[in-house]
Amino acid sequence: MSNTNNNIESVLVENRVFPPDARALQGARISGMPAYEALCAEAAADFEGFWARQAKEHVVWTQPFTRTLDESNAPFYQWFDDGELNVSANCLDKHMGTPVEHKTAIVFEADDGTVTKISYRDLLGRVSQFANVLKAEGIQKGDRVVIYMPMTIEGVIAMQACARIGATHSVVFGGFSAKALQERIIDAGAVAVITANYQLRGGKELPLKAIVDEGIALGGCESIKTVLVYERTLSDWKRVEGRDKSFTEALDALEGQSHECAPVPVGAEHPLFILYTSGSTGKPKGVQHASGGYLLWAKLTMDWTFDLRPDDVFWCTADIGWITGHTYVAYGPLAAGATQVIFEGIPTFPHAGRFWQMIEQHKVSIFYTAPTAIRSLIKAAESDEKVHPKNWDLSSLRILGSVGEPINPEAWMWYHRNIGHEKCPIVDTFWQTETGGHVITPLPGATPLVPGSCTLPLPGIMAAIVDETGKDLPHGAGGMLVIKRPWPSMIRTIWNDPERFKKSYFPEEMGGTIYLAGDGAVRSEDRGYFRITGRIDDVLNVSGHRLGTMEIESALVAKTDLVAEAAVVGRPDDVTGEAVCAFVVLKRGRPTSDEEARKIAAELRSWVAKEIGPIAKPKDIRFGENLPKTRSGKIMRRLLRSIAKGEAITQDTSTLENPAILEQLGQAY
Numbered sequence: 309m310s311n312t313n314n315n316i317e318s319v320l321v322e323n324r325v326f327p328p329d330a331r332a333l334q335g336a337r338i339s340g341m342p343a344y345e346a347l348c349a350e351a352a353a354d355f356e357g358f359w360a361r362q363a364k365e366h367v368v369w370t371q372p373f374t375r376t377l378d379e380s381n382a383p384f385y386q387w388f389d390d391g392e393l394n395v396s397a398n399c400l401d402k403h404m405g406t407p408v409e410h411k412t413a414i415v416f417e418a419d420d421g422t423v424t425k426i427s428y429r430d431l432l433g434r435v436s437q438f439a440n441v442l443k444a445e446g447i448q449k450g451d452r453v454v455i456y457m458p459m460t461i462e463g464v465i466a467m468q469a470c471a472r473i474g475a476t477h478s479v480v481f482g483g484f485s486a487k488a489l490q491e492r493i494i495d496a497g498a499v500a501v502i503t504a505n506y507q508l509r510g511g512k513e514l515p516l517k518a519i520v521d522e523g524i525a526l527g528g529c530e531s532i533k534t535v536l537v538y539e540r541t542l543s544d545w546k547r548v549e550g551r552d553k554s555f556t557e558a559l560d561a562l563e564g565q566s567h568e569c570a571p572v573p574v575g576a577e578h579p580l581f582i583l584y585t586s587g588s589t590g591k592p593k594g595v596q597h598a599s600g601g602y603l604l605w606a607k608l609t610m611d612w613t614f615d616l617r618p619d620d621v622f623w624c625t626a627d628i629g630w631i632t633g634h635t636y637v638a639y640g641p642l643a644a645g646a647t648q649v650i651f652e653g654i655p656t657f658p659h660a661g662r663f664w665q666m667i668e669q670h671k672v673s674i675f676y677t678a679p680t681a682i683r684s685l686i687k688a689a690e691s692d693e694k695v696h697p698k699n700w701d702l703s704s705l706r707i708l709g710s711v712g713e714p715i716n717p718e719a720w721m722w723y724h725r726n727i728g729h730e731k732c733p734i735v736d737t738f739w740q741t742e743t744g745g746h747v748i749t750p751l752p753g754a755t756p757l758v759p760g761s762c763t764l765p766l767p768g769i770m771a772a773i774v775d776e777t778g779k780d781l782p783h784g785a786g787g788m789l790v791i792k793r794p795w796p797s798m799i800r801t802i803w804n805d806p807e808r809f810k811k812s813y814f815p816e817e818m819g820g821t822i823y824l825a826g827d828g829a830v831r832s833e834d835r836g837y838f839r840i841t842g843r844i845d846d847v848l849n850v851s852g853h854r855l856g857t858m859e860i861e862s863a864l865v866a867k868t869d870l871v872a873e874a875a876v877v878g879r880p881d882d883v884t885g886e887a888v889c890a891f892v893v894l895k896r897g898r899p900t901s902d903e904e905a906r907k908i909a910a911e912l913r914s915w916v917a918k919e920i921g922p923i924a925k926p927k928d929i930r931f932g933e934n935l936p937k938t939r940s941g942k943i944m945r946r947l948l949r950s951i952a953k954g955e956a957i958t959q960d961t962s963t964l965e966n967p968a969i970l971e972q973l974g975q976a977y
């Protein structure tokens with residue numbers, strides 16, 4: 309990947325260091341490196357004691373735990389397993405009778421700029437009422453509920469209401485297709501879908517409920533008994549009698565009944581949610597998280613990584629359809645009693661200064677976004693003075709964050725100068741759907757920052773870089789990122805597929821108990837800082853979204869009237885980090901004109917959008933008579949990656965049956 313390679317080169321010579329200044333150090337929860345090191349030492353000396361202390365301090369237990377960590381069935385680790393709690397009570401009820409009760413929990417800014425605020429007290433009321441709706445629909449503890457919602461207060465309410473009654477939610481990102489939704493409903497065995505009639509993004513009204521109908525109509529979704537519809541807009545939606553209800557109707561039906569809903573205590577290991585993510589095979593993995601350990605992590609990392617203070621205004625721009633929107637929108641900020649901003653729209657509507665305008669308007673003090681957003685806003689600011697961040701007052705900012713993919717030092721420096729005005733620490737947080745929350749990240753009041761590096765593991769996270777056999781590698785040597793000991797918010801299993809869980813994350817060659825992240829990494833020789841070099845499996849990272857190459861390949865070959873064979877690789881892209889590049893063999897042979905090639909490419913793109921979602925659409929499509937293969941018939945992916953990048957071919961191509969295809973594949977549509 310030339311982009312990443314450039315980044316690597318610039319990071320290799322990266323010797324700029326930004327120690328925390330007086331403002332960041334002062335009053336920080338973890339102030340200075342000795343404080344960080346003391347926590348690490350405590351965790352190393354008494355691992356279980358350390359986590360027990362954190363879990364007692366940060367979580368309200370209805371039944372205290374006596375066992376901290378059970379490793380008897382590793383890698384199916386269990387944390388605090390005889391304890392009981394309710395996650396929603398830890399986010400809402402806990403604050404009643406404290407100064408947080410009447411504090412604003414959520415500042416919601418709609419796509420059109422309308423602002424709505426809700427206090428912790430009122431949010432508790434809304435979540436309780438909606439939890440009563442779920443109960444009235446017969447939804448019980450342990451049932452799975454699919455949530456297909458826009459970024460709204462109601463989306464968070466839906467998640468919290470599930471947690472309140474012990475139902476396991478599975479949020480599906482609103483950009484996923486009917487087919488993707490159907491697959492997730494079936495795999496999770498969901499009994500209900502919570503959705504909205506439409507979502508509003510960039511001034512456009514996009515259907516959600518209609519996609520739910522379409523997904524269910526694809527078949528196999530008989531488990532679904534209820535579809536609850538939030539009427540986000542006034543537009544009509546089609547109703548299936550006996551199955552569908554609007555939020556208003558469902559709430560009206562409870563008229564006269566108590567608005568309260570006692571939180572249902574669940575065991576610490578009770579599955580709070582399943583979130584599907586891409587892996588190396590065609591089928592997405594249902595990453596299952598527990599209640600106790602996950603909630604602990606959401607709360608703890610708000611304190612550690614963001615050094616949250618009572619008067620902060622926190623804004624994480626992630627959608628609730630991704631893990632970042634789970635931990636740092638739906639749970640973490642509420643568990644920590646923060647005021648947070650939730651934004652319905654997109655960063656470029658009505659203009660590319662929207663983020664900066666919102667920071668000024670809501671006096672945001674902690675801003676957490678993805679490198680891809682930063683890069684696209686840099687581009688916009690460079691081409692149009694009017695949307696440059698200098699036009700807005702960003703002095704409320706105290707801490708900046710980055711997540712989702714490696715941030716290149718150039719983007720880091722721009723963020724530091726133009727958004728942070730050289731005063732705000734940038735926390736480059738490395739983590740994954742599977743880790744539940746941050747695992748390797750700077751601490752704003754302690755860690756000297758190096759652009760492009762996620763620096764050091766959080767206390768208690770035993771991260772290391774190893775070779776294929778699990779042997780530690782010296783600093784400076786690139787290898788595989790692993791975490792050698794379990795941690796409370798780790799993935800518990802893959803829903804319905806414990807074998808895949810073991811195979812994907814705990815390789816036998818390494819002993820079967822060490823967590824393999826799936827990323828390559830290297831530690832700097834001087835400080836031992838981690839730098840993530842990218843995925844080592846067949847997973848692409850496009851705009852911070854994980855996409856499996858196999859998933860896209862299966863979608864392409866499912867277009868059986870057109871496609872004979874397909875291979876998908878990633879190539880670097882200045883804005884999205886990586887871009888999807890597809891190599892396709894058509895049944896009818898190669899297109900005979902540019903016009904035909906463009907037409908088929910467009911058809912294939914919309915097909916992939918239908919099969920998976922618009923985010924998976926290939927940016928480049930190249931047509932060949934066949935694909936370059938080794939003698940044993942394996943697709944030469946390394947060669948495809950070189951072609952996709954447009955770089956000189958250095959691989960041995962002598963085994964190619966048909967060298968002419970190299971030329972054919974040179975043209976991208």
Ligand code: 6R9
Nearest residue numbers: 711712713714736737738739740741840854
């Ligand atoms: C939280 C989230 C996980 C993958 C991960 C890695 C990449 C995330 C990163 C980063 C470098 C960072 N990634 N944060 N790479 N620096 N700060 O994004 O979860 O969607 O599961 O993606 O994203 O490759 O393995 P998820």
